[in-house]
Amino acid sequence: MAGWMWLRCVLGPHLQRIHRSPDHSQPEGRAGRRGWNYKPGSLEKHTDSILGWASVLWSLSYYSSPLLLCYLYRKGYICSSKLVPVSQYVGTVLVCLLGVACLRGWGRWKNSEYLQFMSILEETKKNHTPENKKKLRCYNFDFSSWPSDFSWTEVSNPKLSKAGVSLLKPEPRLRGAADSVLNSVRTLPCHIISFLIAHSFGRRMLYPGSVGLLQKAMRPMLQQGQARLIEEFDGQRNKLVACDGNEIDTMFVDRRRDGGQSGKTLVICCEGNAGFYEVGCMNTPLEGGYSVLGWNHPGFEGSTGVPFPQNEANAMDVVIQFAIHKLGFHLSDIVVYAWSIGGFTASWAAMSYPEIQSLVLDASFDDLLPLALKVMPDSWSPLVQHTVRQYMNLNNAEQLIKFQGPVLLxxxxxxxxxxxxxxxxxxxxxxxxxxxxxxxxxxxxxxxxxxxxxxxxxxxxxxxxxxxxxxxxxxxxxxxxxxxxxxxxxxxxxxxxxxxxxxxxxxxxxxxxxxxxxxxxxxxxxxxxxxxxxxxxxxxxxx
Known part of the structure; x- marks a missing residue:
């Protein structure tokens, strides 16, 4: 049994903060509802630091790999005689990191707080009861290990499938059959280049918040913001599973019990391209006394996936379904509020759910293309236009005009x-x-x-x-x-x-x-x- 628990500690998630004791009794010296940062032992702290630096170096190697491979090729290192020693060296490093991970598991196994957390996590995965969820919400840990709280499959929606929700597509140019085939062959290189741009630096330029290194740099700030939402506003963190399989990290603050009229209205917040609900526009309606539901873009902090338009719309759809079917709000109680690039998902929600109460767009734009053309060389204009329209078509105005309700810009x-x-x-x-x-x-x-x-x-x-x-x-x-x-x-x-x-x-x-x-x-x-x-x-x- 002890060996099994040690293995669980080796493979377990990184514990960052304890918001309050699971039995809601505060340890001596910790008054009120304030939490405290998890204090690892000396062994766990140093081994975790080693693994953290290894993760950073891997990220740097990943992003610089094209340049690194070109350099190694020119120096003649990419050949069979050179690759064998390199592979042996890499294998040695991996074995050492595995040993470090085992030592970290030993340090966790010796920590009573981590053992208590692991027992609650395992019990919650076995029995997904409200009481177990309540205990688990007392901890802040790697969100990948968080059990699912809501899935798109829980709602009967004949219009929704694994292919995702519907988006407005650019109107195709009318061509004859032969002309269309010839044009497809002629433009094939442009399609390939556009695909590579969109899935490499293009997506990261458009959504810098999805870059892992930026998230690592912002992590202390994000953890502090999340602690504030949970400990001061009694926020509830939930994991939603969208129709494309992406897991969406959300935070809900319920003000309905406060008795005010504002608390009966739910404001769903859509963040900017480097915004997170922990430190983003969610704070504005919170200060106004509203009930608030924030969520992170796919690929941002706890959310998985990449923030392409289809994934963004899929995420927004499951957030609205969660608000209706789990949180108990009517569409007429929901205000969608967006800042900057969040206007895309907000305008999509207004178009797709016209019964919502209203829409507020702050510092948003009508179409991404003019802004993309601004930052790229003029000679790239045809390629930029093709890339945006095919892979990053944030057509806010086109979606907005299909909404009949109240709008504030x-x-x-x-x-x-x-x-x-x-x-x-x-x-x-x-x-x-x-x-x-x-x-x-x-x-x-x-x-x-x-x-x-x-x-x-x-x-x-x-x-x-x-x-x-x-x-x-x-x-x-x-x-x-x-x-x-x-x-x-x-x-x-x-x-x-x-x-x-x-x-x-x-x-x-x-x-x-x-x-x-x-x-x-x-x-x-x-x-x-x-x-x-x-x-x-x-x-x-x-x-």
Whole structure:
């Protein structure tokens, strides 16, 4: 029995923190509900350090392997006479690391806290009861060893399969059969290069948070943020299994018991390309008193997989299903809130679940392609376009216009990330295009050439004073604009697009265009990565 437990300790996960005692009684000297970092013994600490450095060196070798192999080839080291000694050396290193792992297991076996944790983990895997889950949530450890809490298979959904949820695809060009075959052969090299770019540095440039070395560097910060969510807000960590097999790391904070109206609303947060729920935009609705569900992109921290659009949408789908079927929220109780690149999954959720309460997009863009072209050489434009459309088609605006509910767009007036010419040119902010495309779809008779002109003039304002000056310059009567829209809605009660404004004067259409622009978008005078204060997080406008 002792040998079996020692083997479990050798193969067991890395324990990082104990949030509270499993029986909820705090050890002497540890008052309140604060946890403490796991203290390994001397043997476990030093062996774990050796294995950690080995992992870092392996990561560095993996990412530099193309350059390393080229160097070794040019030096003549890649030949049978040289490879045999190298393989023997590698084998020796692996045997030594195995011995170090066994010594680490011995150190864990001698630690009473680790033994208690392992017994709870094993019991939870055997009996997945709420009481065992509650005890296991007292620990922070490698998420790969965490038992599954919810799977897509638990929900009967005939539209969903292992192939994944549906995405909007780029429209194919119409060609004849012979022309299509010839074109496929001609463009085959472009397809191959695009595939290699997307699956190597392209994906990592787009989602740097999926790079293991960055996650290792951020781990202390992530662990601190996770401890805060669990110990101060009584957060619950859950593992969800998406239809593609990826395991999604989530954190839920329940405020329904607080009695406030905000707590009955669930805000599902979609993070940026280097954002994690531990330190990301989840804190904004938390400060506002909402119930909050955060999740990490595939490949980020505890989540498995890679963050391609299909995997992202699959992850978002299982998060929503979990909120409905496990957490007990109705779609009408759910607000989807996204920051930056998270606008893709948020707009997909709004398109796919139109019954949600509302959508809030902060510092998001309309389409990835213009931003990708900005950072690549002009000569690469055809290749960049093909790669984005085939593998990284983040078409936020196209998805957003299919949502009929309330929308709020938050634009950072000094945004340096989603501008195509620089933060000093506010008109190059792609959030402008997101607003214009939404308004043009919903109110085409108002957003004529003149309507677009005055809205663009309003968007050119870089602060609240300039914005108010443009608004007052056209003498916009808010009460009149609201009454016109309410009358139209009451008489027809139709879905967007609306034909309101078709029999209206030019002055009236200008007023309505500016009125709608200010209702759908709010300016926040800061840069892209500044956390959004809770005071700036508002419910979208409802007519």
């Amino acid at each position: 938050i634009r950072r007036t000094r945004d340096e990330i989603i501008t195509t010419t620089g933060p000093e040119d506010i008109m190059s902010n792609r959030g402008n295009n997101l607003l214009l495309k939404l308004l043009q779809f919903r109110y085409p008779k108002i957003m004529t050439d003149e309507g677009i002109r005055v809205v663009r003039q309003w968007l050119g304002a870089s602060n609240h004073l300039e914005e108010a000056s443009v608004y007052s310059g056209y003498e916009v009567d808010d009460d009149w604009c609201a009454s016109v829209l309410q009358s139209y809605q009451a008489e027809r009660d139709v879905l967007f697009p609306w034909s309101v404004g078709e029999d209206m004067t030019l002055e009236g259409r200008r007023q309505l265009a500016l009125f709608l622009a200010r209702k759908y978008m709010r300016n926040f005078e800061t840069t892209h990565c500044t956390p959004l204060p809770a005071s700036e997080f508002h419910s979208p406008w409802r007519l």
